[in-house]
Amino acid sequence: EVQLVESGGGLVQPGGSLRISCAASGFTFSSYWMSWVRRAPGKGLEWVAHIKQDGNEKNYIDSVKGRFTISIDNAKNSLYLQMNSLRAEDTAVYYCTKWDVWGQGTTVTVSS
Amino acid sequence: DVVMTQTPLSLSVTPGQSASISCKSSQSLLHSNGNTYLYWFLQKPGQPPQLLIYEVSNRFSGVPDRFSGSGSGTDFTLKIGRVEAEDVGLYYCMQSLLVPSFGQGTKLEIK
Numbered sequence: 001e002v003q004l005v006e007s008g009g010g011l012v013q014p015g016g017s018l019r020i021s022c023a024a025s026g027f028t029f030s031s032y033w034m035s036w037v038r039r040a041p042g043k044g045l046e047w048v049a050h051i052k053q054d055g056n057e058k059n060y061i062d063s064v065k066g067r068f069t070i071s072i073d074n075a076k077n078s079l080y081l082q083m084n085s086l087r088a089e090d091t092a093v094y095y096c097t098k099w100d101v102w103g104q105g106t107t108v109t110v111s112s
Numbered sequence: 113d114v115v116m117t118q119t120p121l122s123l124s125v126t127p128g129q130s131a132s133i134s135c136k137s138s139q140s141l142l143h144s145n146g147n148t149y150l151y152w153f154l155q156k157p158g159q160p161p162q163l164l165i166y167e168v169s170n171r172f173s174g175v176p177d178r179f180s181g182s183g184s185g186t187d188f189t190l191k192i193g194r195v196e197a198e199d200v201g202l203y204y205c206m207q208s209l210l211v212p213s214f215g216q217g218t219k220l221e222i223k
Contacts, residue, residue: 035212037161044217045153045161045204059211095160099151099208100172102160 002026004096009106016086020106022079022096029077030054035099036070036081038092038108048094049081063089086110114138114207118215125195126223133218135188135205142185142209149209152181152190155217156201164203165190197222 008020022034035050049060049070058070069082079096086108093105115138125131141148152165163172165181168188178193192199200222205215 039155044202045155045206045214047206047212047214050212061211097161099166100163102162104160 002101004098004101004103006094006096006103006106009094009108011109011111012086013112014087014110016110017082017084018086018108019080019082020094020108022103024077024079024096027101029072030074032098034072034079035097036079036094037097038090038094039105040089040092043092046092051079083108114141114210114213116205116207116213116215118203118205118218120218121216122219122221124221124223125192127196128194131192131195131199131220133190133203133205135183135190135215137186137188137207140185141207148184149207150181150183150188151206151208152179153204153206154199154201155204156198159201161204192220195220195222 003025005023012018030053033050036048037045038048039045051058051070051072055072067085071080088110091110093107095105096103117136119134123131141150148168150168153161154164155161164175164179169181180191182189200220202217202219204217
């Protein structure tokens with residue numbers, strides 16, 4: 001079964017850090033660009049970042065540049081998002097996706 | 113950056129009737145390879161998004177044939193024929209020609 005499973009979300013104070021993960025199974029992980037997409041409370045979907053299969057090309061939405069880092073480990077079939085200097089507006093459900101497959105999401109709450 | 117604009121932002125539809133959502137991009141989504149990178153997703157309440165249509169008009173596996181996509185360049189449409197109760201949720205268009213961007217979302221409700 002093709003599956004993406006996110007983990008690592010939680011409550012963090014403003015200015016804090018968190019790393020979320022996405023474990024892939026059922027497909028050749030190293031063959032696809034992978035993205036992180038988020039949905040903040042009461043808002044729509046927002047693409048956050050993506051990474052090329054070999055990890056050599058990455059792009060970010062402007063609001064997270066310099067604070068978030070996307071990475072992959074093809075040996076572990078895993079995608080990561082390191083989030084630093086977190087702000088209240090980063091509060092959202094974060095999904096990993098390759099567009100035709102989505103995880104269930106992991107919730108990140110930034111609050112004091 | 114490519115800006116995606118959806119209309120309407122909400123729809124209330126009687127079961128069995130059809131519905132249509134428009135999506136306009138701020139620049140053409142036609143790639144030099146001939147493909148147009150426009151997708152449609154549905155996010156049902158409490159669920160992750162699901163892919164409905166890829167590259168303008170191709171239904172994803174398992175998507176009922178009452179969902180259809182059309183358009184070209186900067187103007188695209190998702191049509192839902194014979195709306196059913198299970199179709200409620202938020203519909204999004206998305207482009208991936210450049211760094212991906214989503215439309216604002218269209219909320220479909222059943223009358």
